[in-house]
Amino acid sequence: MSAPAPRPSVVPLLWYDKPREAIAWLETALGFESQMVVGGDEGASSIPS
Amino acid sequence: MAGPTFVPAVFYKDPMAAIEWLQRVFQFEVAALITDPQGKLAHSELTFRGGGLNVGGEWEGAIVGPARMRSPATVEGINTQFVRIHMDEGIDAHCEHARAQGANVTDGPEDQFYGSRTYRVVDPEGHVWNFSQDVGVVSGEEIEKATGLKIHTSLEAARS
Numbered sequence: 001m002s003a004p005a006p007r008p009s010v011v012p013l014l015w016y017d018k019p020r021e022a023i024a025w026l027e028t029a030l031g032f033e034s035q036m037v038v039g040g041d042e043g044a045s046s047i048p049s
Numbered sequence: 050m051a052g053p054t055f056v057p058a059v060f061y062k063d064p065m066a067a068i069e070w071l072q073r074v075f076q077f078e079v080a081a082l083i084t085d086p087q088g089k090l091a092h093s094e095l096t097f098r099g100g101g102l103n104v105g106g107e108w109e110g111a112i113v114g115p116a117r118m119r120s121p122a123t124v125e126g127i128n129t130q131f132v133r134i135h136m137d138e139g140i141d142a143h144c145e146h147a148r149a150q151g152a153n154v155t156d157g158p159e160d161q162f163y164g165s166r167t168y169r170v171v172d173p174e175g176h177v178w179n180f181s182q183d184v185g186v187v188s189g190e191e192i193e194k195a196t197g198l199k200i201h202t203s204l205e206a207a208r209s
Binding site: 011033034036 | 101136
């Protein structure tokens, strides 16, 4: 995990039907890195960088 | 100065009215506003405490494939995102101002178990705005103990 970047002041929070699959796609396809993943499949949320 | 890395775009049936509302109620500032020959909004950039936001009208086109940009007011209040605005200070006064200007404050301001103070607003077309300010430092262990949730630092760790 890379060091957390300075917190931006405006951040979109996106909602998915399958959030873990979405997080994986964002990492592999767009190069995002997860800083934090909380909860199970139903309620997973993350802070990407 | 470099711009922010993430800039959400939000879409409205009446984007000009939305920009006026966002300025008056949330004190956002217009950095750029481009109109077509008919006076309709073509592009806008708003700023707030170092963050950025695009506001646009409903649209669709080849450059976004099958996606259709719609206001929640057009799709029965459905949202696919929040916009979270992190504030270094002044969240209570900001909320008071928004409320005095007629904002529909649906929650807060209230301290949260994860060390933030938050309040939420649903704007006139149904977009959800989530303002937050740090009010304490809470460890991951404390959050896990209070909620029963597990906090991971990667998707791989969450899967293992």
